[in-house]
Amino acid sequence: MTLLIIIIILAIIFDYINGFHDAANAITSIVTTKVLSPVQAVLWAVFFNFVAYFIARFIIGEFGIANTIAKVVYEHFITLPILLAGISAAIFWNIFTWWFGIPSSSSHTLIGGFAGAAICANGFESIQSNTILLIVSFIVIAPVMGLLISAIISIIFQWIFRNTEVKKTRKIFKYLQLTGSALFSIGHGLNDSQKVMGIIAVAMIAATKSNPNMPNFLSMNDMSDIHDWLL
Secondary structure (H helix, E strand, O other), rough: HHHHHHHHHHHHHHHHHHHHOOOOOOOOHHHHHHOHHHHHHHHHHHHHHHHHHHHHHHHOOOHHHHHHHHOEEHHOOOHHHHHHHHHHHHHHHHHHHHHHOOOHHHHHHHHHHHHHHHHHHHHHEEEEEEHHHHHHHHHHHHHHHHHHHHHHHHHHHHHHOOOOOHHHHHHHHHHHHHHHHHHHHHHHHHHHHHHHHHHHHHHHHHHHHHHOOOOOOOHOOOOHHHHHHHH
């Protein structure tokens, strides 16, 4: 039980570090162009990250990212020491990359730490290769998709506003930047907030196997069930 509590605390610490590691991306443009002050921009991002929870819970109806994280390692290979090693590695790497300004994905860091600890303990048969390969593939796919989509949007907007006055264009783009930042923050909340839920859920499942007096998390169907129990 003590180890489970430590893992949950470390998971929350990881989430906090992930916040200042990744969340600032959503407000970079609106701070740089002085659309909002840094304090206003942070509050803007916080609000829409919070809104993302309700979108996942009541509109989407599931926590798909959390389920994916939980399925990186086969259930019967999951132990609390493996989770402790994985989350500790993720925290260290996030701090290291933040300190030196190295672009890095917290999601891939967490998954790598979790999978790496399982491989060290039980070999490659302990990980779900298909899930990991899908996640790893988006290290390449996501930036390429972002580049292409942004290029297309830029061309479209340049064509639409080619004859518009500069003063009017600046006002329009101010609101477009705020909209983009809000959507970015919602996307961040939908993705990153769920990662720790996945790790905590896996930790509870591992604790259930080693302690029969705990609630039977193994009987719960998905992250939504565990979420309801936590509340």
